[in-house]
Amino acid sequence: MKRLALLATLALFGGTVLSSQVQAGATFDAVKARGSLNCGVHTGLAGFGAPDDKGNWAGLDVDVCRAVAAALFGDAKKVKYVPLTTQQRFTALQSGEIDMLSRNTTLTSQRDTELGLNFGPTNFYDGQGFLVPKKLNVKNAKELNGATICVLPGTTTELNLTDYFRANKMDFKPVVIEKQDELAAAFFAGRCDAITSDASQLASIRSAQASNPDDYVILPELISKEPFATGVRHGDDQWFDLVKWVVYATFEAEEKGITSANIDSFKGKTDPTVKRLLGETPGLGKALGVSESWAYDVIKQVGNYGESFERNVGSGSKLKLPRGLNAQWNKGGLIYALPIR
Amino acid sequence: MTSNTNLDPKTASEIASHVEEPSQTELRAPRRSALNVLGWARENLFSSAPNTLLTVLAVSLLVWAVPPLLGWVLLKATFLGADPQACREAGGACWSFIEVKHRFILFGLYPHDEHWRPLLAMGLFLSAIAASCDPRFWNLRILAVWGAALPFCGLLMWGGLLGLTFVGNDKWGGLPLTLILATLGIVLAFPLSVLLALGRRSDMPAIRAICVGYIETVRGVPLVSVLFMASIMFPLFLPEGMTIDKLLRAQLGIMLFTAAYLAEAVRGGLQALPKGQYEAADALGLSYWQKMGLIILPQALRLVIPPIVNQFISCFKDTSLVIIIGLYDLLTTAKTALSDPLWRPFYIESYVFAAFIYFLFCFFMSRYSQYLEKRLNAGLKR
Structure with a gap:
């Protein structure tokens, strides 16, 4: 019955009000052609994704949206935030309303398989x-x-x-x-x-x-595992790759001590990893389909993972969470960037 | 001055008794007891044992509830200053929460520096509504008013012309969004509902079946599920990547839902009219639309003003359900303002503020409907 009403709605109004046309399976090209990223975020969870008093979005998850936009367009501001409720979030991704879901979402096997999602690196380990x-x-x-x-x-x-x-x-x-x-x-x-x-x-x-x-x-015990990660639709591996490596780049930058403030001082250094990250050794950007300065733009405009953590949920925020599991792997945490080479 | 104030209780009670007295009692001899406060109290509050009991109960309830409430709302409340700690120490209501957050609650995600635009648009919108409520505008002039107001509101809200920066409707929020959803929902639903009601009473079986089917289907499901379908299921029926604006989907959902309910109210009016009215119109040789437009609907709609306004009020409040599809209407912004960890304990203040705004609008609608009833029924009075 409801479907009937909906089909009627579709027949009545569907034809006239269609907006953005996207080709099936080519999220990457669609986002690039559109010139802005549609990013699904929480409707209001402090520290992870919430509008501030002036209506500007901020949070750890929001920073992932900004980082992907910075890598793709060289401008972290080219994001259209789509606030989603818990019930809406996966449909919005499946139907193409959003390009990526960065909304405090626990990575589970069922979501990864049945719901047709791919998850990027975990950007917050909760429990x-x-x-x-x-x-x-x-x-x-x-x-x-x-x-x-x-x-x-x-x-x-x-x-x-x-x-x-x-x-x-x-x-x-x-x-x-x-x-x-x-x-x-x-x-x-x-x-x-x-x-x-x-x-x-x-x-x-x-x-x-x-x-x-x-x-x-x-209390010290955590009785469940809640890894929060960024989700994309199945069907566009190039897009998945980009989201994945943007997050890893922020991890890697923290490990190497590169921040938004000091990144320019790393120019011309001999460390090959740093040279690759800054785009001085070309190739990585071309492989991802973005400009060679992609990681530089991400770190310059959004900052490394540690900066984002402290600003949104850590000591620089109102939440004052300790790094805990979310420290770098060599400091007792689980944040581990795969080799960027 | 002093002598005047001394006299006050007496005069006050005289006035009170004069107002309170039902007209029949004027026939009886005037009672001396009505001339002073004690007498009035004995007459009205302690006339019998149950009344005395009720009075005592009511007074103790007031004594129990009012002082703490007053203390919370006014005396212990914090009004100024952006410090949640000060609020906690004062222990009363934290109205400084509203002071800090009111712009977000009223305008949501709309760019902060451009708030004058939704404010002005809202002013225009409300003026147009006020004009529509004034009988002097009940002619073609009202079309001119809305014809001018709506495009101008759209220009202010969207911008993109005349040096105004473009603001997509995904950033609209707060009171303007609630007003737009409710007003357009009501205004668009009303003509549709009249057509549906006429269709349901039609002699043509196909039209009747469609209208009955539509009304019963929509009335059979809750608004929440209509919104859910519009926001979650509907996009899945579309080809991948093709999306219809979220706000538009919600607006259509609210309109279609309200129309079905209004149609039943209108049908009540149509059925309440004596058959003679229909027959008389037929006897005059009027066409169907002349009959409905000139004879039936003006009478039928007047009969059903209370249920129609009831539906309007309910529609206005129902717009808050768009919270479940992630639109930032007034209630959602009030809730989102609370996500700030510093101010999270002050959720009561946030909800009271939102409730107050809802109340203002709903109370206006209710009073206006009473005025309308009186005015439209003036011809029936003797």
């Missing part, structure tokens, strides 16, 4: 954790047997929580509240012993809503 008041003197999650725990309903968070307690043969009493703000308010009012969510969320809840953030501690 579900617990926030507890210090005065409870709980040192790790195993001590939470019998605890009352605040949790959002209907999310994987709730399922992970149940699984974790069942696996460890422990009991808990859930306090389920639909809205994140009210859930946090309930926790800080003392209605539950612990609150569980993604660790990055817990940190932001603690800094925003606790009357004294130092009275609360995030």
Whole structure:
């Protein structure tokens, strides 16, 4: 029935209002011809993708959009942000409404296969954790047997929580509240012993809503793996390659200590990796189908991964997240650029 | 001055009693008790045991609710200064949240330096609506008003001409977006609904079947699912890469949905008219459209003003459902403003602000419909 109404709509209005024509399977050419990138982002998640007071988009995920635009057009501003809800995000990508999805999306096998997505490198490793008041003197999650725990309903968070307690043969009493703000308010009012969510969320809840953030501690265990990555449609490997290597370039730049501020001082250095990254040894840009200065433009305009992290979610932001798993591989984290050569 | 104020309670009670008294009681002898406050209270608040109980309950409820509410809204509230910490220490409402975020809540993603454009467009839009509400404009002049206002609003919002920078409608948001969705939804749905209602009452089986089918289909599904279909399923039916503007999809969804509901209200009016009216029009030899346009619809629509306005109000509020398809209407911007971690605890203030704006518009519509009913029914009064 609904489909009938829709087909009627299509018949009535479809013919007159078509916009941007894109050829099937050639996202790369389409984006290039259009002159701007359609990037799917969160409707408002601080640190990852949210409009600021002036309506400008900012965040770790938003920076990936900007970096791809910088590599492709030499201008990080050539992005049209398409804010998407959780339900919309994959359809928007499948239907071609957006060219890439950089929206706090967990990389899973089902999404990679069944939904027809390809995922670029993980740009944020998150995991579900617990926030507890210090005065409870709980040192790790195993001590939470019998605890009352605040949790959002209907999310994987709730399922992970149940699984974790069942696996460890422990009991808990859930306090389920639909809205994140009210859930946090309930926790800080003392209605539950612990609150569980993604660790990055817990940190932001603690800094925003606790009357004294130092009275609360995030337990060391993470009970789930939530790698957030950038998604593109199946069917255009050149496009996938570009997105993938743009992200790796930001990783590599951090490893080499190249920042948006000091990149010009690296010109003429002898390190072959740096020479390739800056486009002084040509070939890489041609292989990707963009200009040889692609990585230079990305780092100059958006910055390396570390800069983006600190600016959006790290010490330079309101969230104040520690690097943790998101440190470089040689500093105890998981951020590992594949060789750019 | 002092003697005057001393007299006040008495005069006040006299006035009050005069206003409150139902007209029949004037026939009885005037009661001395009505002349003072105590007497008035005994008469109106403590006349019987249940009334006394209710009075006590109501007063204690007020005492329980009003002072904390006042304290939160006014006394302990923070009004100025961009510091969330100050708000937390004061403990009351944090209106400085609104002060900091009001431009984002009102205009959403629209470029900050260009906010005067949606503001001006909104002013024009509201003026055109106000003109449409004025009986002096109920002729061809109204077409001229809208004919001038709409292109000018479009020019202001989109720009791209006369030195205005182009702003795509993906960046529209806040109150202008809500107003556009609601007004165009209502204005476009209304003629469609009249046609649907007439079609449903038509003698031609094909037309009747189409109209009944349409109305029942759309009424059978919630608006959320219509919007979902428009935003999520619909693009999948199109060839890959071909997209229809998201705002347009939502606008059409709202319009088509509202039309189906309005059509049923209009049909109520058509059926409420005595058959004699139809027969009299036929006897005069009027054509179908003359009959409907001159005799039936003017009477039928007047009968159904309350349900129609009811539907308008509901449509205005329903536009907030576009939150699920990622459009930044007023409610979404109020919610998105909260994503700023510094201000996240002040969600009540944000929602109160949005609710207040919704209330202003809905209350106006409701009062205007009462005025309209009185005016249009003036001919029926004796």
